[in-house]
Amino acid sequence: xxxxxxxxxxxxxxxxxxxxxxxxxxxxxxxxxxxxxxxxxxxxxxxxxxxxxxxxxxxxxxxxxxxxxxxxxxxxxxxxxxxxxxxxxxxxxxxxxxxxxxxxxxxxxxxxxxxxxxxxxxxxxxxxxxxxxxxxxxxxxxxxxxxxxxxxxxxxxxxxxxxxxxxxxxxxxxxxxxxxxxxxxxxxxxxxxxxxxxxxxxxxxxxxxxxxxxxxxxxxxxxxxxxxxxxxxxxxxxxxxxxxxxxxxxxxxxxxxxxxxxxxxx
Amino acid sequence: xxxxxxxxxxxxxxxxxxxxxxxxxxxxxxxxxxxxxxxxxxxxxxxxxxxxxxxxxxxxxxxxxxxxxxxxxxxxxxxxxxxxxxxxxxxxxxxxxxxxxxxxxxxxxxxxxxxxxxxxxxxxxxxxxxxxxxxxxxxxxxxxxxxxxxxxxxxxxxxxxxxxxxxxxxxxxxxxxxxxxxxxxxxxxxxxxxxxxxxxxxxxxxxxxxxxxxxxxxxxxxxxxxxxxxxxxxxxx
Numbered sequence: 001x002x003x004x005x006x007x008x009x010x011x012x013x014x015x016x017x018x019x020x021x022x023x024x025x026x027x028x029x030x031x032x033x034x035x036x037x038x039x040x041x042x043x044x045x046x047x048x049x050x051x052x053x054x055x056x057x058x059x060x061x062x063x064x065x066x067x068x069x070x071x072x073x074x075x076x077x078x079x080x081x082x083x084x085x086x087x088x089x090x091x092x093x094x095x096x097x098x099x100x101x102x103x104x105x106x107x108x109x110x111x112x113x114x115x116x117x118x119x120x121x122x123x124x125x126x127x128x129x130x131x132x133x134x135x136x137x138x139x140x141x142x143x144x145x146x147x148x149x150x151x152x153x154x155x156x157x158x159x160x161x162x163x164x165x166x167x168x169x170x171x172x173x174x175x176x177x178x179x180x181x182x183x184x185x186x187x188x189x190x191x192x193x194x195x196x197x198x199x200x201x202x203x204x205x206x207x208x209x210x211x212x213x214x215x216x217x218x219x220x221x222x223x224x225x226x227x228x229x230x231x232x233x234x235x236x237x238x239x240x241x242x243x244x245x246x247x248x249x250x251x252x253x254x255x256x257x258x259x260x261x262x263x264x265x266x
Numbered sequence: 267x268x269x270x271x272x273x274x275x276x277x278x279x280x281x282x283x284x285x286x287x288x289x290x291x292x293x294x295x296x297x298x299x300x301x302x303x304x305x306x307x308x309x310x311x312x313x314x315x316x317x318x319x320x321x322x323x324x325x326x327x328x329x330x331x332x333x334x335x336x337x338x339x340x341x342x343x344x345x346x347x348x349x350x351x352x353x354x355x356x357x358x359x360x361x362x363x364x365x366x367x368x369x370x371x372x373x374x375x376x377x378x379x380x381x382x383x384x385x386x387x388x389x390x391x392x393x394x395x396x397x398x399x400x401x402x403x404x405x406x407x408x409x410x411x412x413x414x415x416x417x418x419x420x421x422x423x424x425x426x427x428x429x430x431x432x433x434x435x436x437x438x439x440x441x442x443x444x445x446x447x448x449x450x451x452x453x454x455x456x457x458x459x460x461x462x463x464x465x466x467x468x469x470x471x472x473x474x475x476x477x478x479x480x481x482x483x484x485x486x487x488x489x490x491x492x493x494x495x496x497x498x499x500x501x502x503x
Binding site: 151153154157159160162163167175176178262263264265266 | 317320321322336337338340341342344346347348357358361362389391405409
């Protein structure tokens with residue numbers, strides 16, 4: 001089972017050097033990447049077809065899909081984790097089911113999912129759904145791990161002082177598992193980035209599909225530029241992707257990791 | 267004569283699914299305003315008794331009479347690390363449905379009683395072990411319980427802090443007249459503090475000792491040593 005593995009995968013910058021890195025080096029790196037991408041696009045000769053602006057829009061489209069999928073994943077994962085750890089009876093039922101579901105390769109569902117979403121003319125939904133599935137189990141298992149390490153005394157104290165039911169979930173359990181929510185979110189986003197190429201290149205899965213059916217985003221540009229031999233465009237897209245990941249890391253995850261330190265039990 | 271506030275009548279407790287016996291034929295009573303210490307070797311059921319009184323566990327057999335107003339101080343203090351000292355007390359008062367306007371006054375009163383007013387805005391991680399236990403005691407008292415339970419609250423503290431907290435606990439006991447039931451594994455601590463010591467051995471109450479020494483009690487006194495030897499004899503028997 002996975003739910004005890006992910007507890008300390010990431011750390012926040014706590015030494016002087018690490019903070020300096022976050023404060024100065026990261027923004028400088030982003031600026032450098034920005035200029036490198038602009039230059040690469042210029043040299044590639046595709047500047048008129050795919051501008052930096054277009055790549056930016058592709059980055060936003062991809063990020064939008066990831067964020068929507070992530071929000072759904074968190075909303076579903078939290079109750080699932082709470083349900084699965086409610087008592088040993090629930091644990092015995094749900095954990096094996098989760099283990100099996102997690103083990104099923106997500107991509108096996110993809111062709112069916114796409115056909116379903118294409119039927120409703122909502123191809124974006126298929127991509128978001130597959131990203132959601134890829135993120136869900138990372139968050140669920142990290143949260144289950146977090147709930148299981150809430151000290152018994154804390155649970156007893158809550159019970160003695162009548163902090164029960166929804167009040168317990170809101171005032172004790174959710175704050176207590178905040179560090180795991182952040183850790184799970186980081187892992188989930190990483191998984192989402194891994195799958196973005198598959199999620200946006202739809203035509204592969206649609207019978208007699210064409211590239212025009214692909215979703216506009218970094219993943220589809222990466223595949224299209226690679227297959228058409230536009231190496232500079234490929235590199236530029238990759239750098240934009242790295243830039244977005246870095247922005248998320250420096251300005252969201254690192255900040256959240258630092259913030260949730262106060263929620264940790266000693 | 268004070269009334270019995272807690273009564274255990276032939277209580278047994280078996281933990282499922284291993285069917286592990288935690289308590290067997292436990293009978294005792296605690297009178298109102300008593301300070302009772304449960305002592306005994308590890309794993310003999312002291313904490314289980316406390317949990318049953320607190321309503322955290324249900325007895326498997328026998329009958330337990332206990333009041334509704336029970337509060338508890340934990341070995342680890344069990345403070346919520348994301349809340350300040352003030353908020354740690356405030357949250358339990360809110361949960362116990364105290365009127366919002368009365369809460370600040372109650373919190374301040376108990377922080378003052380435990381000499382923790384200046385730490386109101388600190389988080390538990392910024393406090394020493396002794397200070398955390400003071401907050402734990404303040405939190406437990408703030409809900410005005412009829413019975414205060416303490417589960418080895420001083421076991422992780424240094425002797426100086428332990429002595430200070432012993433004095434404070436006795437002061438609070440005299441001031442508030444609360445019934446106190448405390449688990450300890452140190453005979454000297456039990457005799458210093460309590461009016462009655464229950465020895466828990468073989469999953470049951472094997473002996474009961476009334477301690478009638480005058481407060482303050484000192485370990486150097488002959489009577490104190492005599493009580494220690496009396497209990498120790500039974501403890502190691």
